[in-house]
Amino acid sequence: MIIAPKEKCTGCELCVNVCAQKAIQMREDQYGFLYPEVDNSRCVQCGLCSKKCPANLVNQFRVNDIEPKAYAVINHNKKKYMQGSSGGFFSALAEWCVSQNGVVFGAAWDDALNVAHIGVEDGNKLLQLYKSKYVQSRINHVYKEVRDKLIEGKIVLFSGTPCQVAALKSYLGKKYDKLYCVDVVCHGVPNNKIFHSYLDYIERLKHKKIEKYEFRGKVELLGNYNSIVYLKKSIRIVPWQCDPYVYLFMHGYINRESCFSCKYACKNRVGDITLSDYWGYKERHASFDVRCGISLVLVNTEKGSQLFEHVQDAVQCEETDLQYAIEQNAQLKQPTIRPAERNKLLEGWRKQGFSYLYQEFLNRSDRRYKYWLKVLLVKSYSNILHKRLFPRSE
Ligand SMILES: Cc1cc2nc3c(=O)[nH]c(=O)nc-3n(C[C@H](O)[C@H](O)[C@H](O)COP(=O)(O)OP(=O)(O)OC[C@H]3O[C@@H](n4cnc5c(N)ncnc54)[C@H](O)[C@@H]3O)c2cc1C
Structure with a gap:
């Protein structure tokens, strides 16, 4: 079959x-x-x-036949802002949902650094859903859990990649007034096995266990696109261009095949609200005085508009020009382009492991001198942070 x-x-x-x-x-x-x-x-x-x-199914779960409204957004709360990948808008939505006695479903790390969707009802546990994890999140039986919570009469906020939101809607088969769907603009997803081969590679190199990994680490001077690797008693901060896994993901080498023909990579969305990074916002929104990114939020439905109203007080927001915002964000126009050498790289990884991909990354990172400068800067940053986090370890 x-x-x-x-x-x-x-x-x-x-x-x-x-x-x-x-x-x-x-x-x-x-x-x-x-x-x-x-x-x-x-x-x-x-x-x-x-x-x-x-x-x-063709276009079955698209919600906005009208033009979405677009906003530049950051969370007023600095801590919440730093906890998000871009403007920390998702945390405002999640906190509102929990305050209404609802359940928030989203992607979280487990103790073994696998990514899976979970449901959270306790505001103190929302943190695990924040920030992008660039690994495909396992759904397991979450669609059923969502339906059970809706039948109980709870408000549910479901967040995920557009294909996961479309799948939830197909699973439910009917509309629920209390269901709010949030999709992320998505570049594609690599998988858990490749990610773990990368973690093993670092652990062997450093002779230390990795306890935690963060893809969108925020550091005032370096912005919001750093990987933070929490090794036992030390941390490494790596700008994305210097992180082989993220570099290869960003260029599409290790992404899932279906992502290259993703039918959701356009402005007609499946979520009531769409979350993304607002690249190029500085030209239009100079009033946002931040260094670690802002969110571009698309409000696609009447329900999305109500949800947006609920969190207005928690955020700084300005309506933005949709066309301009789309121009800045490739995945609102088309899927990531499949690199000609993707299969060659995956085959090399299958035969030789992550060291093969590391070599391919080095061959491709053309602005290497710039990277080395950054790496030096990052090293001093890592040391400062290390001393702050582990004052008695040295
Ligand atoms: C795999 C992936 C690719 C992305 N690609 C782009 C892109 O190309 N362009 C762009 O503008 N934005 C992209 N984003 C979205 C962007 O990284 C931020 O999620 C967005 O800016 C919202 O940030 P925030 O600060 O409001 O909230 P955050 O706290 O960063 O939002 C976290 C949200 O992302 C969800 N999430 C995290 N990891 C996953 C996962 N593995 N699978 C499903 N859902 C997940 C959580 O459930 C939660 O809803 C991507 C996100 C993911 C997960």
């Missing part, structure tokens, strides 16, 4: 959630990407998995 063509499958796990026979499991392919596998001895050929699969 083929649910959807492999090149279109986003790994959203809708089919696993929808199968009453529990006949479908996600399995890694040779490059670590997850695809559904059907156990034919359990399958009763009902066809629901294929019928509900968003990859087989």
Whole structure:
């Protein structure tokens, strides 16, 4: 039984959630990407998995036939601002939802540094959902959990990549007044296996265990695009251009095949609200006096507009020119372009591990001198932070 063509499958796990026979499991392919596998001895050929699969549906879950309204936004609360990838807008939405006794679903790290969607009802635990994790988040049985909470009468805020939001909507099959969907503008997703091969590579190099990893670390002088690697008793801050995993992700070398033909990479969105980075905001919004990025927020529906109203007091926001904002953000216009050498790199990784990708990264990082300067700066930063965080360790 083929649910959807492999090149279109986003790994959203809708089919696993929808199968009453529990006949479908996600399995890694040779490059670590997850695809559904059907156990034919359990399958009763009902066809629901294929019928509900968003990859087989055309534009089904787009919500805005009208022009979205676009805003430049940052969180008023400095701590919350620093906890987000761009303007920290998501935390304002999440806090509002929890204050209404609702449940927020989003992507979180687990103790073993895997990324999976979880539901959070306690405001003190929201932090784990903040910041982008550039690894495909496992859904497991979260769509069902969302439905259960909606049936209980709770407000639910579901956030994720557009393909996950579309899958949730397909799973639910009907509209719920208390469901608010938030999608992120998405560059594509690498997978857990490649990410962990990178972590192993660093651990071997440093002879230390990695305890925590952050992709969008904010450092006033370096901005909001740094990886922060928390090793035992020390940390490393690495600007994205110097982080081989993020560099290869940003250039599309290690992204999932379906991401290169993503049908959601446009201004017609699936979420009530869309979150993204506002690149190039300085030209139009000089009043935002911050160094670590701001959010571009698209309000796509009437419901999204109400949600936006609820959090107005928590944020500084200015309406912005949608066309200008789209011009600054490639993934609101088209999917990431598939690099010609993507398969060659993945094949090299499969045979030789992350050291192969590291070499390929070095071959490609053309502005290396600039990077070395940054690396020096970063090293001193790392040391200062290290002393602040671990005052008695030296
Ligand atoms: C894989 C990925 C690719 C992205 N690519 C782009 C891009 O190309 N251009 C752009 O403008 N913005 C992109 N973003 C969005 C951007 O990084 C920020 O999420 C956005 O600016 C909101 O920031 P914030 O400060 O408001 O909130 P944050 O606290 O940063 O928002 C966190 C939100 O992201 C969700 N999230 C985090 N990791 C994942 C994941 N692995 N899978 C699903 N959901 C996740 C959380 O559930 C939460 O809703 C991407 C995000 C992700 C996760």
